[in-house]
Amino acid sequence: DAGVIQSPRHEVTEMGQEVTLRCKPISGHDYLFWYRQTMMRGLELLIYFNNNVPIDDSGMPEDRFSAKMPNASFSTLKIQPSEPRDSAVYFCASTKAPNTGELFFGEGSRLTVL
């Protein structure tokens, strides 16, 4: 398996633009997570899905953020409109069971909002 695949790896956009980050989890993993990493806050959980259903989105900063998982092999995280404070590395991760095995991270999407 190629592991968790994220795109784009880097995105530079201007404030107010819409940003869409994409993730393909490892096949057979029932759980998918979106984390945001910044120097100040470390790794923050934004939202996670189990069998394509959102389980906990309490970490989503505000209504500008939304996430979907239309099928077992694809998820998106959308920011609309983007703001400079959204600049961060966004990681997608997947696992079969979050407390019994390894969480596999993608390479991350580095977002810069000017």
Added chain:
Amino acid sequence: GENVEQHPSTLSVQEGDSAVIKCTYSDSASNYFPWYKQELGKRPQLIIDIRSNVGEKKDQRIAVTLNKTAKHFSLHITETQPEDSAVYFCAASKGSGYALNFGKGTSLLVTP
């Protein structure tokens, strides 16, 4: 929700010395405690984990200890090497179906 505190935020040791990173958690229901290592520009990767029915676990130069009563757990790295330089994250989870909550990370620098 679960709150995981991690200390120190930065740690510098000389090669060959030991390094200790400590974490505390708030939810007594947490029962799974992994540690992840993130090298510069790379993704976090699991290095060791411990479950609540075990007090200590060791894997070569790395060990983790857990004190459930005090709700804290620690990572111990012995005989540190320059390649141990990275950011280390502790995390806690309280059961099947729950996500991992991470500490803010410790940037470890091992100088030759």
